[in-house]
Amino acid sequence: MRKIPISQLTNKERNINAILDGYQNVVCHRLYMAEALQKDAIQNSWDARIDKENGKNWKCSFDLIRIGRKNFLTITDEGTKGLIGTKFDTPEKVRDILLSKRKDEDLANFCNSDWSDKKWSEGGNRGRGKTIFLAASKDKKIYFDSYRSSDKKYVLVSLYLDKDKEIKYIPYWNDEARRKLAKICDETISPLKKYGTRILILNPVSEINEAVTQGDFLSYINNTWWEIIKKYGAKIIVNNQFSKKIATLPMWYENNRKEIKANNVEEKMYSSNFIDHNNKINKIERIVLRYSPKQDVSKQIKGIAIQRGGMTIERLKTDDLVNEENISNIYGWVEMNKELSNRMKNCCEGAEHFNFFWNKKPARDLKSYIKSKIGEFAKDLKLIESENVKKNKIQKQAANNAIKHLSPLFKKLNLTGSGKGKKTKTVKTRRPNEKLRLSITNLKLPNENSRIDYGQKIKGAYVVPINEYKYDFFVLVKVWIESDDGQEIIIEERELNLRGGEKDIKIGSDLFEIDRKLHAGGYSFRAHMHSLEDTDIEIQIGKNKKRVEKGTELYNVSKKFYVETDPPEVGPFDFQPYPSDNKRQLIWHVYSAVDDALVFYYNNKHPKIKPIENDINLLTEYLVGQGTMLLYQIKIESLLESDNNTLDEFDPKLSEIVKSKNIEQIFPYLLEKYSETIWDYLK
Numbered sequence: 001m002r003k004i005p006i007s008q009l010t011n012k013e014r015n016i017n018a019i020l021d022g023y024q025n026v027v028c029h030r031l032y033m034a035e036a037l038q039k040d041a042i043q044n045s046w047d048a049r050i051d052k053e054n055g056k057n058w059k060c061s062f063d064l065i066r067i068g069r070k071n072f073l074t075i076t077d078e079g080t081k082g083l084i085g086t087k088f089d090t091p092e093k094v095r096d097i098l099l100s101k102r103k104d105e106d107l108a109n110f111c112n113s114d115w116s117d118k119k120w121s122e123g124g125n126r127g128r129g130k131t132i133f134l135a136a137s138k139d140k141k142i143y144f145d146s147y148r149s150s151d152k153k154y155v156l157v158s159l160y161l162d163k164d165k166e167i168k169y170i171p172y173w174n175d176e177a178r179r180k181l182a183k184i185c186d187e188t189i190s191p192l193k194k195y196g197t198r199i200l201i202l203n204p205v206s207e208i209n210e211a212v213t214q215g216d217f218l219s220y221i222n223n224t225w226w227e228i229i230k231k232y233g234a235k236i237i238v239n240n241q242f243s244k245k246i247a248t249l250p251m252w253y254e255n256n257r258k259e260i261k262a263n264n265v266e267e268k269m270y271s272s273n274f275i276d277h278n279n280k281i282n283k284i285e286r287i288v289l290r291y292s293p294k295q296d297v298s299k300q301i302k303g304i305a306i307q308r309g310g311m312t313i314e315r316l317k318t319d320d321l322v323n324e325e326n327i328s329n330i331y332g333w334v335e336m337n338k339e340l341s342n343r344m345k346n347c348c349e350g351a352e353h354f355n356f357f358w359n360k361k362p363a364r365d366l367k368s369y370i371k372s373k374i375g376e377f378a379k380d381l382k383l384i385e386s387e388n389v390k391k392n393k394i395q396k397q398a399a400n401n402a403i404k405h406l407s408p409l410f411k412k413l414n415l416t417g418s419g420k421g422k423k424t425k426t427v428k429t430r431r432p433n434e435k436l437r438l439s440i441t442n443l444k445l446p447n448e449n450s451r452i453d454y455g456q457k458i459k460g461a462y463v464v465p466i467n468e469y470k471y472d473f474f475v476l477v478k479v480w481i482e483s484d485d486g487q488e489i490i491i492e493e494r495e496l497n498l499r500g501g502e503k504d505i506k507i508g509s510d511l512f513e514i515d516r517k518l519h520a521g522g523y524s525f526r527a528h529m530h531s532l533e534d535t536d537i538e539i540q541i542g543k544n545k546k547r548v549e550k551g552t553e554l555y556n557v558s559k560k561f562y563v564e565t566d567p568p569e570v571g572p573f574d575f576q577p578y579p580s581d582n583k584r585q586l587i588w589h590v591y592s593a594v595d596d597a598l599v600f601y602y603n604n605k606h607p608k609i610k611p612i613e614n615d616i617n618l619l620t621e622y623l624v625g626q627g628t629m630l631l632y633q634i635k636i637e638s639l640l641e642s643d644n645n646t647l648d649e650f651d652p653k654l655s656e657i658v659k660s661k662n663i664e665q666i667f668p669y670l671l672e673k674y675s676e677t678i679w680d681y682l683k
């Protein structure tokens with residue numbers, strides 16, 4: 001009697017979990033599912049664009065929406081061909097389509113996540129990109145509809161994990177599909193009217209909701225798809241129910257030569273071939289290497305981005321490639337020609353599109369070539385780094401000289417004591433709380449005199465971003481420790497959508513231990529917040545109102561401390577260089593409520609300062625003169641707010657000016673004091 005073969009039983013739920021484990025292993029952070037979802041969704045959409053050459057009229061939108069008791073994350077594209085292919089409505093027809101191995105059977109392949117017409121060796125051949133959508137639903141249920149460019153038919157598919165652990169789907173066509181959509185969405189979502197596809201993920205898991213709402217999702221998009229944003233103006237939108245944001249090019253990848261040079265960023269481009277071990281010539285369209293001397297490179301883009309299909313597959317850490325000091329300051333990207341890109345995809349790319357297997361060819365030879373170019377670049381940078389260190393030392397010494405010379409005046413003006421003990425209440429220069437700011441009220445040093453010894457810890461080494469506006473802002477917040485010679489240790493940096501009324505996010509660390517990696521000397525706990533998008537919103541920043549544009553510094557804070565050394569016996573003020581393109585910023589002061597300290601910032605990009613920043617004598621003279629004017633300005637401001645009966649105890653002439661409220665006499669008075677101080681300094 002002829003035996004009948006028995007089909008192998010499968011547990012699709014377990015398969016889904018195995019696929020998620022694969023993503024988690026290569027993405028390695030808590031919100032891995034959100035990063036994986038955006039990557040696969042946009043890849044599917046971008047690959048399906050009608051205009052393959054330029055991506056004209058292409059758009060992809062992610063929307064968190066609520067309909068009744070149901071939540072959806074919808075992914076909608078335009079300018080794509082839609083899920084084209086043979087129409088089917090029975091299992092037999094689907095089987096015939098898949099076995100035929102015809103091209104352009106997108107619908108059948110998309111519905112059957114375990115089926116692929118790709119070779120086993122090809123990346124993405126096991127349906128991970130389709131399965132991630134199902135995994136992102138708490139109910140393990142999604143819908144997708146498509147208006148097809150091939151036949152102008154409208155299709156909707158319900159796809160779900162059934163109780164028997166099998167993934168099942170039901171296709172609906174044309175009018176039946178429209179009725180089904182109306183029922184699913186309570187008639188709040190209309191059928192597609194333009195060629196394209198939409199995925200509706202029912203009740204997305206909490207990690208997806210968090211990533212979209214907090215801004216991590218948009219950050220993943222920016223740092224993955226920057227190439228198509230840069231080259232084609234690709235439009236990718238994230239709507240989190242509170243605000244709508246458009247993906248933008250990270251500033252690190254921009255080609256603004258003037259800005260690159262102004263920030264002392266060095267760049268070198270290579271466009272050449274390399275020969276692999278099989279004597280095959282491989283074409284690299286472009287290797288771009290850049291060096292940021294202040295280690296200010298965002299964590300998200302550190303390393304060399306390996307580009308394939310318009311997206312970043314993986315970033316190779318430069319300090320893993322070349323053993324040179326501060327090599328992690330080098331970042332960049334690699335663009336391959338179509339042939340090499342296909343070889344890398346088919347032979348070396350991981351199924352999740354997040355890594356390459358670098359022990360395989362041609363990846364092994366490509367990595368070796370990249371390593372050699374970084375080595376060449378690093379050798380050239382030794383002189384650059386030496387000059388940068390020299391400049392930092394000159395600026396620090398000039399600041400110390402100016403502080404030493406101005407300290408007697410600081411005490412004479414009764415603005416503070418000797419740097420220890422209780423401070424007087426006369427200095428009232430603290431800027432009022434801005435609506436968009438960083439709070440470090442929980443920061444606590446272990447000792448009162450700002451000295452920290454090895455093994456001691458800074459408590460509350462974090463900032464709390466506060467947004468009291470009604471608008472949302474997409475920002476980068478960076479928290480770091482900086483030595484007096486300009487070297488940085490990043491505690492945390494994060495891109496986030498800072499929602500209106502937000503006050504609960506912490507960025508940094510609860511504890512930061514001082515260890516022997518920090519040499520003895522002066523340091524600052526620092527944090528800043530920059531805008532990552534262009535807006536039409538004008539807000540108060542410092543003393544001025546400014547429009548929030550990409551790169552705008554929205555707020556900064558600083559707290560001084562000293563490792564294994566006592567703080568200098570001077571008044572609590574300091575001079576620090578601060579590069580800015582703002583023509584109105586030359587030298588200004590900020591009062592820190594954290595340690596009752598004044599910081600005098602000077603703009604070392606200003607044409608007045610740039611010629612003297614490497615001359616210790618000229619820079620010291622400039623800081624002494626400008627510091628004098630600022631100290632008297634601070635004193636005048638405090639006296640104007642105090643009881644006028646105390647003015648005669650300080651300076652009868654100033655008392656007369658203040659009492660008379662003759663503003664015209666203040667500037668001549670300041671010039672006199674400036675002249676006296678500079679006379680004493682130069683004689």
